[in-house]
Amino acid sequence: MILLIDAGNTRVKWGLFGDGVWQGEGALEHARVDELGAIAQGCAGITRVFGSNVAGSDVADAIAHALHGHAPAPEWLRSSAACCGVRNAYDQPGQLGTDRWAALIGARALHPAACLVVSAGTATTIDILAADGLFRGGVILPGEHLMRRSLARDTAQLPFADGRFVDAPRNTADAIASGCVNAQAGAVERMFRHIAHETGALCLLSGGGADMLANALDIPFRHVDNLVLKGLAVAATQPDTP
Template sequence: MILCIDAGNTRLKWGLWDAAAGGGHDGARWRAQGVCAHADCVALASALPAGVDRMLACNVAGPEVATRIEALAANLDVPLTWFRSSAACCGVTNAYDDPSRLGADRWAALIGARGFHRGAALVVMMGTATTIDVLDASGRFRGGLILPGLELMRRSLARNTAGLPEARGRYRELPTNTDDAIESGCLAATLGAIERMAKAACRPTSADFCVLLSGGGADALAPHLDLPVRRIDNLVLEGLARVAAGC
């Protein structure tokens, strides 16, 4: 089995992928999945079932977390491969000015998205940051946006203004209280970015267009998005699994 690691800005997600089992990229080959704090990464070694043969890791959390992932591999006594962005992988091509500068998590998510949907798509990852990436029907990543995630927007308003709270309101088209105004503003900003990118780059009127939505903020956003949506958990892990299994 292959231990896939997605070390994001806030936490670490992991999954055990059985490349020898039957099934496709619909979760049938995942033997286990979980989430932990970065500081608890090394302790995973004692919690995982036997049979891990190797590790494939994507890390955007910095060198300290990389050291912990390397220690985990040492404790498991398995080889570790670092997943990095490239010019092409698993039928996806990278149109970034410098393909190596694309975040490895965004690249993995694009590869995962291609395994689920073969038409034109927006790949939207809603974590600490929100990324909105254009993947055309040929599998070419054409570019994308990065903006603060919903929680980061809320905290920024509370931290940098004198009179605004760290709101926990709800979405309304015409908010009439401050908490709802903040929550609705954060969601509307994200929705507007998604809809603008879809209109400009993906022709959402085409029959094969879809928004592939993943990440912790996806559930808050999805009900308000007026585009075809497919909600997929752990899209970065899905991309790593495709790479680990040879696509």
């Protein structure tokens, strides 16, 4: 059994994968990563720990400490020029975030045609994956929550708004919430233009903000939970993982 770890900017997601089947999954705030030890201790037969870490060395060290004595030392995915049917056109392939790389690998395994790989989290990433497996490039923007927080922090009269997404807002809270959602959806729909003409083109949507974003999109999409973990499972079980 493999323990897969997606250490993101806000949370650490984990999943147990064995014999082609998901046998458990969950998420922990950074301050609670020590609980991974108990999770591993309760799951006999973990032969490998494999993950993506964009949260920094302190989180990686905390994960390794939590698992010590209960599971093998973590191995971390590295972005490369090619892996599992995906080719990386980044100017410097190793600089691509490993969460994006894992999501692209997962997307390639799930959808054989061109797709837009979107992760809506603390940051929103929007990546173009061609039908032949070429990662053509992508964009990064602040997530919807960060957008709202920046308005509250850097303006004198705009609050941190807990409004609703509506077509034509008539109060400040809804205006802020709707503006931030529209900014996210507009970026996704604009990037989708790169592949919209291709047969079977689809947006694969993942991340904590996926439900919010899905309500605003006017393109074909599929909501995929834990796309990074799914990509890690592919990378961990195929022989060409670097």
